[in-house]
Amino acid sequence: MMTRMVGMKYAALCCCFLALAACSKKTQPNLDAGINGGPGVGQAAPGSKADFTTNVGDRVFFLQDQSTLTPEGTDTLTKQGGWLKKYAQVTVQVEGHADERGTREYNIALSARRATTTRNFLIGQGVAANRISSIAYGKERPVALCDAEQCYSQNRRSVTVITGGTN
Amino acid sequence: MKTRLRVTLLVLLALAFAGPAFAVTGTVNSGKIDPLPIAVTPFIASAGAEKDAAAVSGIVASDLARSGYFKPLPPESFIEKIAVFDQNPNFVSWQQVKTQALVVGQVSVTGDRMTVAFKLYDVNTQAFLAGSSFTAPAKLSRRLAHKVADMIYNKMTGFAPYFDTRVVFVDESGPKNARIKKLAMMDQDGFNVRTLTNGKEILLTPRFSPTSQEITYAAIGTEASRVYIYNIDTGQKEIVGDFPNMSFAPRFSPDGQKVIMSLESEDGRNANIFELDLRSKQTRQITNVPAINTAPSYSPDGSRITFESDRGGTQQIYVMGADGSNQQRVSFGNGRYSTPVWSPDGKYIAFTKQGEGKFGIGVMAPDGSGERVLTEGFHNEGPTWSPNSRVLMFFRDTQGENGGSQLWSVDISGYNEQQVQTPGFSSDPAWSPLLK
Amino acid sequence: MLKHSLFAFALLATVSTLPAHADDVAIRMDQLEQQIRMLTGQVEQLTYELKQFQSQKKLSAAEPLGAPKTQQATISPDTQLLPKAPTIATQTATAATLLAPVKKKAVTQVQDANAGGVEAIEESPVLPQATISQTAAVAPVPKALPFGTAKASQINDSGFQGKVLVAAGGAQVEDTATVAQPDLPLTAQPVSLQQPPAETPDDLFLRSEKALLQLQYADAESGFTEFVSKYPEHNLAGSAEFKLGETFWAQQNYSSAAQAYMSSYKQYPKGRRAPDSLLKLGLSLARLGQKDQACTTMGSVDAEFPNAVEVKKRAQAEFKRAGC
Known part of the structure; x- marks a missing residue:
């Protein structure tokens, strides 16, 4: 029954994938708004780094071993694209990251995939390609340090970091 | 923290000597060597x-x-x-x-x-x-x-010698979310530790050249990961190749004339394996598959290459001719297989295996048969062979905010698992050939 | 066998959430590549299973067939890799006395350029007695001390012998669909069916087959899937698995078809549909672009089923047609 068992596993995997995609909105806190709080909280000057991080959200999260954007991710990146079009002198670097539950070399490439997906989306939003550089950090720079999925899920991310053009 | 670890090791060593048999320190290998x-x-x-x-x-x-x-x-x-x-x-x-x-x-x-x-x-x-x-x-x-x-x-x-060797590794310091990672080198027994870089870049996967005079590694600075060669005698380092996208996971060929590594694809979604001739500076693409192809390692005679790829959906180990011909998947057990390293005697491929929330270190024949997992736990990764193909060194991550990587070794029989003492946290070990 | 549709559905679900933008191409490329990777993985697994199965079959021709042996997942020390253990009773020692230089030097930054380099060590022979001077560095004594009795443990090998489920004897329901065609005949054969309150296996098979003939693929798929999971030992199980493959084949879902043909061939190697299944597995692999694997598979029909004259003929023709 080997084949069938393998098959079941794939099916289970896909179910998880679907369930995650479907439920993430309800069960997970909205982490996409950046580390400094949700939208509307900040008093940051429009067009500043703080404005971007606080009111737009500087990061998006990925499912395990995935580089496909989640619906939340596309929302955040749509907002990022809008903001970057408004402040057209700003340049950014997209950082790709992976969680710690992978091997080093693979995670470098996986995090590059995430950075690329993010960068491509922003370009698709109309942000000039030469304003967006990208870098892959693999699993070398986690932000959440517990040994549980709640942390790993925060570490599987791409972060849009402003590198110039703000006051 | 460090003091406690040292004490622990002494206790374990004392235990090891006290019994009639060599008590093994690991949690899983209660094996017996007389x-x-x-x-x-x-x-x-x-x-x-x-x-x-x-x-x-x-x-x-x-x-x-x-x-x-x-x-x-x-x-x-x-x-x-x-x-x-x-x-x-x-x-x-x-x-x-x-x-x-x-x-x-x-x-x-x-x-x-x-x-x-x-x-x-x-x-x-x-x-x-x-x-x-x-x-x-x-x-x-x-x-x-x-x-x-x-x-x-x-x-x-009757086994070939391995004590007069060195290990190059990454010395880790600082908090877990901002680790400083320096190139470091020591004797195989953990003595004579020296750091060779200043820690401004995140240093990864150092590997010795066959003469032990040079080290190739990847480093992430303010730009994407780049592959370097560091000369131990002169302290000079140079970037290997001139690639627009990132390069990583380098390793020397057995004759020391080439470096094999992963290059990010132009579209940024994948990585393929390339070989760079150090004398002619010619680059040759070896794999061309829309997937992450990485962690290449030559067979000791240089005729074949083992590497990992997610071309089949998850990380698995493949073997191919050194020219990229006849790419065959060899890992078919349950789980993901990665970081393959060909043994110096050519008989085995060592690997990291992930599954069911665990990371293990194992060996298999180059055709994928005879797989054995030697150690398993929360996180074990990145094996390297002693030059006599008898001992594997790897790093093991401990859990928690204050946890970190330490170096361990295990006999290929699966016995005699023990920690290799280093001053701080350490990862990515790579064994040198026997020194002359 | 729902996995592929599920997977595709998952992909579609993700795709459909995305706004239509210029970057869609990149994103769709990414997803296409993911899909290709999933397929590649399935083909790798299939061909591996096939190889294992056939080589094991060869090895244990006389013995009952078992599931192919998959690799060890457990930790398994191997005493055969150890040198022989000593014979003499051991004596205790303490660590402290032996580990003279346990104190570690702190890490020192390398300053002088040469400190890291490898310097040569000169070696010269030492002889048993200094007065006897000869050239041999090492006396020609038999190799090593008597490292005598290794306590060789059992080789930890979990290879197990599975039971083979063979469809025995004459089927009660005539299995009539023609399989000597790459595609199913489009003309439906009327089968009169009466649904009894409790559906018998035969009814289920007939109902599913009818659905297939009427191109009701969803019904056929769920029917045959139900059959093989409910009645794996029924003498029509191998045929049901094969028909499941045909259902996928008709929809040009060659990856799922290959999986089903593989199951039919592997789980029911003596079933009447086994030769067809092996041939169609080969054809599926060919459709999946795996020419080498396809050729090997089709080429093995002859040796595997020397008595299946019709299927052998067809296999030879396909073998040629595929340019093997």
Whole structure:
């Protein structure tokens, strides 16, 4: 029954994938708004780094071993694209990251995939390609340090970091 | 934290010596090796070399003990005090001590040169088994001791030597979310640790050249990961190749003329394996598959390459000709397989295996048959082979905010798992060939 | 067998959440590549299973067939890799006395250029007695001390012998669909069916087959899937698995078809549909672009089923047609 068992596993995997995609909105806190709080909280000057991080959200999260954007991710990146079009002198670097539950070399490439997906989306939003550089950090720079999925899920991310053009 | 770890290790070592068998320190391998009782007598010292002599005999005993195949007996139990190197020992007294092998040695220092000589006897047959004398600058005294231990190990076990080797690794410091990662090098037993870079870049996956004179590694600075070659003698480093996208996971070819590595694809979604000829600077693409192809490692004869790829959806191990021909998946067990490394004797591929929330280190034949997992736990990763293909070193992550990576080794039989002491957290070990 | 549709559905679900932008191409490329990777993985697994199965079959021709042996997942020390253990009783020792230089030097930054380099060590021979001077560095004593009795443990090998489920004897329901065609005949054969309150296996098979003939693929798929999971030992199980493959084949879902043909061939190697299944597995692999694997598979029909004259003929023709 080997084949069938393998098959079941794939099916289970896909179910998880679907369930995650479907439920993430309800069960997970909205982490996409950046580390400094949700939208509307900040008093940051429009067009500043703080404005971007606080009111737009500087990061998006990925499912395990995935580089496909989640619906939340596309929302955040749509907002990022809008903001970057408004402040057209700003340049950014997209950082790709992976969680710690992978091997080093693979995670470098996986995090590059995430950075690329993010960068491509922003370009698709109309942000000039030469304003967006990208870098892959693999699993070398986690932000959440517990040994549980709640942390790993925060570490599987791409972060849009402003590198110039703000006051 | 560090103090506690050191104490723990001492306790474990003490345990190891206390029992009739070599108790293994790991949690999973309660295996059993019956180590050979051996008497390493305090080496005879020339005038002024007493300290050196004591140190050298201690290192010899320590090397043999760490291999798992020997149990050096405590010098207090010895009846005969060896005072003259060129005199037959009193074998009857050594039989009483219940040792099987006897090592007699001599250390002399002339100017800045040190000479270490030894003889190895079979106590029961009273036969002389081996002997040699090594001379080098006195600052290499540890290496002289390793040479002696190597010859004894080789004579008694039949395995090729491996004590006179180095390990290059990544020295880690600072908090977990902002680790400083420096290139570091040490002797295989954890001594003579030196850091070679300043930690401004995140340094990853260092690997020795076949001459042990150069190290290739990947480093992430303010730009994407780049591959470097570091010259140990000069302290100079240079970027390997001129690639627009990131390069990572480098390794030397067995002849040292090429570096093989992963290059990010132009569209940024994948990575393929490339080979760079260090003399002609010619680059050759070896894989061309829309997937992450990485962690390449040559077979010892240079004719084949093993690597990992997610072309089948998850990380698996593949083997191909050095020109990229005949790419075949060889890992078919349950889980993900990664970081394959071909053994120096060509018989095995060591790997990291992930599954069911665990990370293990294992070995398989190059065709994927005969898989065995040697150790398994929360996180074990990145094996490297001793040059005699007998021992695997790897790093193990401990959980928690204050946790980190440490170096461990395990015998290919699956026995004798033990920590390799380093001053701080450490990862990505790579063993050198036997030093000349 | 729902996995592929599920997977595709998952992909579609993700795709459909995305706004239509210029970057869609990149994103769709990414997803296409993911899909290709999933397929590649399935083909790798299939061909591996096939190879294992056939080589094991060869090895144990006389013995009952078992599931192919998969690799060990457990930790398994191997005493055969150890040198022989000593014979003499051991004596205790303490660590403290042996580990003379346990104190570690702190890490020192390398300053002098040469400190890291490898310097040569000169070696010269030492002989048993200094007075006897000859050239041999190592006395020609028999190799090593008597490292005598290795306590060789059992080789930890979990290879197990599975029970083979063979469809025995004459089927009660005539299995009539023609399989000597790459595609199913489009003309439905009327089968009169009466649904009894409790559906018998035969009814289920007939109902599913009818659905297939009427191109009701969803019904056929669920029917045959139900059959093989409910009645794996029924003498029509192999045929049901094969028909499941045909259902996928008709929809040009060659990856799922290959899986089903593989199951039919592997689980029911003596079933009447086994030769067809092996041939169609080969054809599926060919459709999946795996020419080498396809050729090997089709080429093995002859040896595997020397008595299946019709299927052998067809296999030879396909073998040629595929340019093997």
